[in-house]
Amino acid sequence: xxxxxxxxxxxxxxxxxxxxxxxxxxxxxxxxxxxxxxxxxxxxxxxxxxxxxxxxxxxxxxxxxxxxxxxxxxxxxxxxxxxxxxxxxxxxxxxxxxxxxxxxxxxxxxxxxxxxxxxxxxxxxxxxxxxxxxxxxxxxxxxxxxxxxxxxxxxxxxxx
Numbered sequence: 001x002x003x004x005x006x007x008x009x010x011x012x013x014x015x016x017x018x019x020x021x022x023x024x025x026x027x028x029x030x031x032x033x034x035x036x037x038x039x040x041x042x043x044x045x046x047x048x049x050x051x052x053x054x055x056x057x058x059x060x061x062x063x064x065x066x067x068x069x070x071x072x073x074x075x076x077x078x079x080x081x082x083x084x085x086x087x088x089x090x091x092x093x094x095x096x097x098x099x100x101x102x103x104x105x106x107x108x109x110x111x112x113x114x115x116x117x118x119x120x121x122x123x124x125x126x127x128x129x130x131x132x133x134x135x136x137x138x139x140x141x142x143x144x145x146x147x148x149x150x151x152x153x154x155x156x157x158x159x160x
Contacts, residue, residue: 009043009087021109022039063096112133116133
């Protein structure tokens with residue numbers, strides 16, 4: 001019999017600016033998945049509500065206060081014998097100046113643009129990226145697992 005994977009509950013923020021761009025964060029050197037891109041957030045502590053965990057994580061990582069909106073589709077990802085349950089929430093910025101306290105870099109990305117395609121996303125975040133791109137642009141999915149898409153395929157939706 002195989003051991004049951006440990007379950008890790010994680011929350012992340014879909015935080016938009018006034019132009020509708022979404023904040024992405026690059027994991028720092030020295031941490032797991034260094035250099036990979038993700039949505040800001042973190043682990044839910046035992047006994048903590050996911051919404052409270054997300055507010056705490058954004059305060060710690062970005063120095064901001066937020067209001068938590070609707071939840072998006074939960075992602076289940078198996079990584080090194082750990083099942084990650086990633087719960088994304090739409091979030092609005094209430095107060096504070098956004099600053100990177102833990103990430104190597106922060107970027108505002110237009111979900112309708114091509115910038116999403118060139119980033120090396122953490123695998124658990126890929127389904128969220130796909131969901132956001134589809135809902136914002138009306139295009140079919142792209143393969144976002146590659147670091148650099150072929151130039152001839154950039155921005156061209158797959159044939160139907």
